[in-house]
Amino acid sequence: MTENHTGRTPERQRGPVVLRRDRTTDAGTTDQRLLDSRGPSDWVHTDPWRVMRIQAEFVEGFGALAELPKAVTVFGSARTKPEHPEYELGRKLGGALADAGFAVITGGGPGAMEAVNRGCSEAGGMSVGLGIELPFEQGLNPWVDLGVNFRYFFARKTMFIKYAQAFICLPGGFGTFDELFEALTLVQTKKVTKFPVVLFGRSYWQGLYDWLRESVLVGGKIGEKDLDLLHLTDDIDDAVRVVQDAYRAWEDVH
Template sequence: MSEYPKDLQLRFGEAERNPTRNQGAVELRMDLDDRPMEDTLLLLAPTQEDFTNTDPWRVMRITAEFVEGFDALAELGPAISIFGSARTQPHEPLYQLGIDVAKAVAEDGFNIITGGGPGLMEAGNVGAMEAGVCSVGLGIELPFEAALNEYLNIGINFRYFFARKTMFLKYARGFVVLPGGFGTLDELFEALTLIQTGKVIDFPLVLVGKKFWAPLVDWLRDTLVEEGMISASDLNLFSVVETPEEVVQALREGCR
C-alpha cells in the first residue's frame, strides 16, 4: 500500500473495519486488499502510472455504474426511497418504526429503496419484504459499513456516491427520512435543493419524528429564514410527521 499517500495509509490501514468490503459490485476481503475507496482516489492528484488508476479509466468505471443501476431498476415501478441511521439496533423502538413506515408505504402501492445497509435501512427493507413489494438496496463502498443486508430482492453496490444518489432520485416518487446522521442529512438537503430549484417536480419529502427534527426545523426558520438565506415558503418543501399513517397521507398529497 506504499504508493498511496501516508495519511490514507494511516486512516484506512489501521482503522477497525469489517472482514469484507464492497468495491462496487465486487466484494473484497480486507486481508487481501487495503486499497483506499474509489471516491477518495477520484479526488486525489494522480500518483500512479497504471491506466486503471487514471481519470479516463474512472470515467468508464463511472459509466458502468450508471449502466448497471439503470439496467437493474428500469422496470422497478413506483418506489419511495427511505433513509435513516445505519446505527439503529433491531431491539430499539426506532427500528420497529422503520419497519412499520416501510410496510405502510409499500401497502399503499410503492416499492421500497434504501441504502441497503444495517439499521434503519435494513428496517425499511424488512418492511418491504413483509408487505410483499420489491425491496431494493443501493450500497456504497465504505471502510466501516457491512455488506448489503439480507432483506433485498435487488441489491446494487456502488463505488461513487453521486451514481448511487442518482438511483435514489431517478426511481423514486418521493423520500421518507427517518432520524439519522450525516449521510441521512446529506440526502435530505440534496433533495431539498433539487425541489427548491425545480430539478425535481411533485416530489414529496417526509421527515419522520417530530421531536428529532424539531431543532433542525427551528434553525431553518429562526436562522436561515430570518437571515434571508431561504424564503419562508421553502419550509413548505417538506412535511414533518409522527406515524406511518401520516407518512402515507403526506406522500399521497405530495405525489399529486
C-alpha cells in the same frame, strides 16, 4: 476464519465486487482514489479510464431499476439497533409503504435501512438497496430483494432521486443529512418536481426545522415556500398520505 459480531465472515463491497476475509483490509475506496491528488500528471494516466467505469455504474443502475414500480426512498441511521424503537418504526413504515403499493429504496445497509427493507419485504413489497463501497465493513442487508452496489456516491445519489416519487428521512447522521439537503436543493431549484420530503420523528428533527425557520428563513437565506417543502410527522399513516397525495399530483401532470 475470523467472523464479525453478527457471526458472518467479514465482508466489504467494492462496487459490484465482494471482498471477504483478508481481502477486506485493502486500503481506500474508489471515490477516495478519484478525489485524492496523487501528483501533477497522474490524472493523465488514470482519470480518462475512470470515465468508463463511471459510465458503467450509471448504465448498471439504470438497467437494474428501469422497471421499478412507484417507489419511495427512505433514509436513516445505519447505527440504529434492532432493539431500538426507531427500528420497529422503520419496519412498520416499510410495511405501510408496501401495503400502499410503493417499493422502498434504501442505502441497503444495517440499522434503520434494514428495518425499512425488512418491513417492505415482509409485506410483499419490492425492497431495494443501493449499496456503496466504504472503508469499513458493511454490505447489503439480508432483506434487500433487489440490490445494486456502487463505487461512486454521485452515481448512487442519482438513482435515489431518479426512481423515487418521495423521500422520507428517519433519524440519521451525516449521510442522512447529505441526502436530505440534496433532495431539498433539487426540489427548490425545480430539478425534480412533485417530490415531497418527509421528516419522520418530530423529537429528532424539530430542532433542525426550528433553526431553518428562525435563523435561515429569518436571515433571508431561504423563502417561505422553501420551508414548506418539509413535512414533519410522527404518524406513519400521515407520512404515507403525503406520499400518495404527491404521487397523484405527479400522475396528473404526466
